[in-house]
Amino acid sequence: MKKIVAIIAAVAIVAFSTVTAFAAGLNASEQSVLSNMRSPANMKGNSVYVPASYINQAESYFNTIDMTADQAGRINGLISQGRSFLEGTGKASVSELTSAEKQTLLGYASAAAGVLKMSAAAGSDKSKVKIISKSGSVVVDDSGNVIKATGTESQLLSIVLISVLGGLFVLSSYGLIKGKRM
Amino acid sequence: MKKGKSKKNRKSKKNLKRFAIFPVIICLCMLLFLGAVLAPTAGSLISIGSMFMSDKQVDYSKSYDNIFIPTDNESDTIDASEVEFPGINKQFGELRIKNRAVDAKLFFGDSSIPLRNGVGVYAGSFIPGYGRTILVAGHNNTFFNGLKNVKKGDTVEINTSYGNYSYKVTGTKLTTDTDKKAYDLTAEKENLVMYTCYPFDTLGLTNKRFFVYADKVSGPEITGLYE
Numbered sequence: 549m550k551k552i553v554a555i556i557a558a559v560a561i562v563a564f565s566t567v568t569a570f571a572a573g574l575n576a577s578e579q580s581v582l583s584n585m586r587s588p589a590n591m592k593g594n595s596v597y598v599p600a601s602y603i604n605q606a607e608s609y610f611n612t613i614d615m616t617a618d619q620a621g622r623i624n625g626l627i628s629q630g631r632s633f634l635e636g637t638g639k640a641s642v643s644e645l646t647s648a649e650k651q652t653l654l655g656y657a658s659a660a661a662g663v664l665k666m667s668a669a670a671g672s673d674k675s676k677v678k679i680i681s682k683s684g685s686v687v688v689d690d691s692g693n694v695i696k697a698t699g700t701e702s703q704l705l706s707i708v709l710i711s712v713l714g715g716l717f718v719l720s721s722y723g724l725i726k727g728k729r730m
Numbered sequence: 731m732k733k734g735k736s737k738k739n740r741k742s743k744k745n746l747k748r749f750a751i752f753p754v755i756i757c758l759c760m761l762l763f764l765g766a767v768l769a770p771t772a773g774s775l776i777s778i779g780s781m782f783m784s785d786k787q788v789d790y791s792k793s794y795d796n797i798f799i800p801t802d803n804e805s806d807t808i809d810a811s812e813v814e815f816p817g818i819n820k821q822f823g824e825l826r827i828k829n830r831a832v833d834a835k836l837f838f839g840d841s842s843i844p845l846r847n848g849v850g851v852y853a854g855s856f857i858p859g860y861g862r863t864i865l866v867a868g869h870n871n872t873f874f875n876g877l878k879n880v881k882k883g884d885t886v887e888i889n890t891s892y893g894n895y896s897y898k899v900t901g902t903k904l905t906t907d908t909d910k911k912a913y914d915l916t917a918e919k920e921n922l923v924m925y926t927c928y929p930f931d932t933l934g935l936t937n938k939r940f941f942v943y944a945d946k947v948s949g950p951e952i953t954g955l956y957e
Contacts, residue, residue, distance in 0.1 A: 571810065571811045571812070571813065571814065571815070572810040572811075572813040572814075572815040572952060572955060573810035573811060573954060573955055573956075573957055574955060574956055574957065575957050576957065579956060600854070600915040600916045601852075601854030601915055602854070604853075604854045604855060604856065604862075604915055605853050605854045607856075608815070608838075608853055608856065608857075611810075611815040611955075612815050612817060685817065685818060685819075686818050686839075686841075687818070688853075693907060693908070694852060694854060694865070694910075694913070694915070695867075695907040695908075695909075695912070695913075695925065695939055696840050696845070696852075696867045697907075697927070697935060698845065698867050698868060698869050698870055698874065698925065698926045698927040698939070699869065699870050699871065699926075699927030699932055699935060699936055714756075714760045718753070718756050
């Protein structure tokens with residue numbers, strides 16, 4: 549009997565250890581949130597969409613969690629409220645919103661993130677959003693451009709070059725002063 | 731005697747000016763200049779400096795998680811339940827272009843950690859096999875310097891824990907970092923877009939980017955994503 553229990557336990561351990569930490573896949577709840585995010589807001593006749601970069605980042609994140617129907621319902625409610633708020637501002641685009649209006653909009657995003665125990669923060673111009681998980685890892689980061697600066701490592705070379713040029717300038721100006729005096 | 735003493739005093743004052751005050755002023759000016767011009771990117775300098783100055787041993791290889799385990803999976807499809815979706819800043823694969831000096835660790839996310847250690851997939855794009863756009867960034871003077879050698883028809887290989895992919899280069903483009911037509915994050919077809927700063931050996935910041943485009947040739951398609 550003991551042997552059988554041991555074998556079952558061993559099989560169970562192996563089986564559970566092969567299950568991946570975050571298996572990809574989107575359940576119905578996650579799909580409904582993504583679908584809601586893709587619906588445009590009507591701002592003075594203009595259809596305003598959530599940028600694809602946000603939706604894609606959300607989709608990637610949803611691939612790492614399992615959202616419940618209750619969470620999806622609450623998030624969808626907040627998205628709809630945010631959309632209604634945008635439409636009610638009477639502005640034609642997001643860039644026309646005042647700082648206070650952007651703050652209100654961020655409040656909806658923050659509340660939606662809070663449903664998944666995450667927090668949202670705005671960038672310096674309040675049009676960029678960063679969502680951080682409870683553990684402190686970045687989930688959505690739209691505080692930068694899609695295309696990044698990919699030459700920053702060369703800054704070290706720039707510093708060396710500027711220092712060398714500066715040194716040469718100091719030496720030459722010292723030589724000039726000395727030359728004038730002579 | 732007095733005349734000689736005052737002459738000596740004047741000379742020592744001059745020497746003080748020449749050899750102490752003047753260099754100090756120049757040094758301060760240089761520091762102010764460097765501070766003002768390079769303040770936004772001083773982080774990299776500080777981290778490099780701390781590498782030499784700190785008594786703590788800095789191990790950059792441990793500054794990220796690695797979920798990449800090579801596989802020889804050659805099937806055409808793989809179920810989503812078998813794919814571990816990478817979190818931000820995790821290494822989940824390798825990217826190489828043979829004979830073109832491109833061979834790098836592949837990360838999800840394109841912040842400083844991925845770009846210091848390899849190349850990174852923009853989190854607003856997707857992983858290989860997802861059937862969407864894969865937008866990969868890399869530094870021009872390190873891991874993506876070899877993009878300058880890439881030619882149409884070259885093969886890009888991406889190895890992940892869930893499958894091995896190959897893409898065929900279809901073209902290149904030189905444009906600016908604000909050109910939104912350089913990529914399409916809404917595309918429903920799997921396409922690989924790699925980019926780096928241009929010119930390839932440029933010093934300092936530039937708004938020019940060199941893009942390389944490639945289409946999927948082989949590798950398992952992730953199925954069952956939408957339950």
